[in-house]
Amino acid sequence: MDIRIKIVVVDGHTLTRYGMLGLVGGHADIELVGDTGLGAEAAALVAATEPDVVVLDTALPDRDGLLVARELRDRYAGLGIVLLASNGEDEVLFRALEQGVSAFVAKTAPTNEILAAIRHAAVSANSFLASGLGPAFARRQLVAPRPVLSPREAEVLSLLGQGLSIPAIAAGMFVSHSTAKTYVARVYEKLGASNRAQALMAGLRLGLIRKELASSA
Template identity: 70%
Template structure:
């Protein structure tokens, strides 16, 4: 049928692609137009098949599925993009939301949920949906409400996110290196982090540095 939803599948697991093909085959309004198993093939597949929706694995054998999703979104603003994942941690969900995909679905989700995500992506490509999103947002709000950073600690978090070293942070804040180390240590303790990367991830998860990272440079 000409008005059915054309779906391209990008997943490194042959069995997953086979399962999706069988699932889609059970729906009269959806059809598979192409498939591939790697990030390297993704752009060519989408250009050749012109799907309405791409179903994409987060963890591809040769690359980051979310990076592929971001590139596809930049190139095709109205393309429906459904991300499949085995990792349902809040961090991954929020990263998917920020990537601009249409839907985020766990690989263990019921068949009806996968089909619903494809249909949603076909008609509302720029609107994000995910089971558990409201709960994840609630958890983030609760954590954020219970965490109070001092102005100095917030400044340190921003500087860490900008890639500054401890000596550079000390110079930027006009304090001694030992004082800067103390600020960093206190920040790590509050965020439950052991290093810069963990602190930045915690800051992103809690919504503490999203505006800072997205703000244009002065």
């Protein structure tokens, strides 16, 4: 029995839709059963044609393609969703993962990669395929979140940079010695520091204090 993967294409660019028709036309296992240029028509098209896979652009003229993907995933749990992106930026890739798409492919990808994404989505709609996923996760892990200091903690860091002792900080902020000591401890904890020098170097690296403050302490 000849089993074909039925796909629909949702893309605002007419040339892209025709290009997909030409791409799958040479492969007996894939059949294009419908297309539209509007995200608002995607759900009705899927209901009418009952495809195995939707090939969806991220940048539709009327809708955010990622939101369309989320709506389709919520309505059709077994539907394969291949997201075509104009670029492979990490932020878009991770948003695609969060929206429950089956595969993420850049429009500039080789044709065999696009075909592989369609075939993957047809048989494994609820797993995620993206060629750059591993490197993207590695880059995300390298980007450490910047600590958020409260206004008082930022003031303490500045005073530490000026070389003030804890008693002097307490006097300058009009707080008790124990309160000033608590503020300093919080600054150290948030910056991953165990002493003044480490705190100032971390503050300088993260752009929380000016270089002249760090060098004057």
